[in-house]
Each structure stands twice: as structure tokens, then as C-alpha cells.
Amino acid sequence: MKRNTIASICVLLFTSIAPAHAQVVIDLSLITCKQLLESDAERQILISSWMSGYFSATKNLNELDFRYVKRNAKVVGNYCKAHKSDTVMNAMQKNWR
Numbered sequence: 186m187k188r189n190t191i192a193s194i195c196v197l198l199f200t201s202i203a204p205a206h207a208q209v210v211i212d213l214s215l216i217t218c219k220q221l222l223e224s225d226a227e228r229q230i231l232i233s234s235w236m237s238g239y240f241s242a243t244k245n246l247n248e249l250d251f252r253y254v255k256r257n258a259k260v261v262g263n264y265c266k267a268h269k270s271d272t273v274m275n276a277m278q279k280n281w282r
Contacts, residue, residue: 213239216273218265232273233258240281257281 213235221229237254241247260280261273268276 214272214274217269218271218273218276219269221273222262222265222269233261236273236277236281240277253282 213232216232221232224232233254237249237257241249257277257280261276264276264280265271265273
């Protein structure tokens with residue numbers, strides 16, 4: 186149920202950010218590190234926030250510790266710089282704490 190809620194929130198965020206004439210759907214399991222690094226800062230933050238919620242839900246965590254969010258974003262970013270063809274989902278699975 187939590188995953189459905191998180192997915193619904195993400196859909197609302199993505200559709201509210203997109204221009205009114207265009208609807209954008211992003212399959213987060215397919216985004217490569219290179220694509221993430223080439224994205225603008227807003228999109229990077231949005232993807233990082235979604236992934237944070239996703240991985241927190243998989244671990245049944247209900248609290249958000251900003252120290253870990255900051256740490257995870259830095260570690261995943263460094264990983265992505267060295268592994269640009271890898272997916273962001275894979276990078277987060279390997280490095281998320």
C-alpha cells in the first residue's frame with residue numbers, strides 16, 4: 186500500500202512540473218547515471234527524493250534523516266560519475282543506507 190501511495194505522489198509531482206500541454210512519464214528503473222548527471226538540478230533533486238522514499242518504504246522506515254539523504258545523494262552521485270552506463274536504480278541499490 187505504501188508503494189502505491191509513493192507512486193501516486195510521484196505521478197502528481199511529475200505531472201505538476203510538466204508544462205500543461207505535455208505530459209511526461211519517467212520510468213525510474215531505466216534512467217542511467219549519465220542521464221541523471223546530465224539532468225538539471227531540479228530533476229536530480231526530484232529523482233533523488235523519489236528514490237529516497239522508495240528505498241525507505243522497502244525497509245519500512247517512516248522517518249526521514251536528512252543526514253542520510255545528503256550522504257546517499259553524495260555517494261550515489263560519486264558512483265554515477267564512475268559508472269555512467271549503470272542505472273540509477275542499480276547505483277542506489279548498491280550504495281543506499
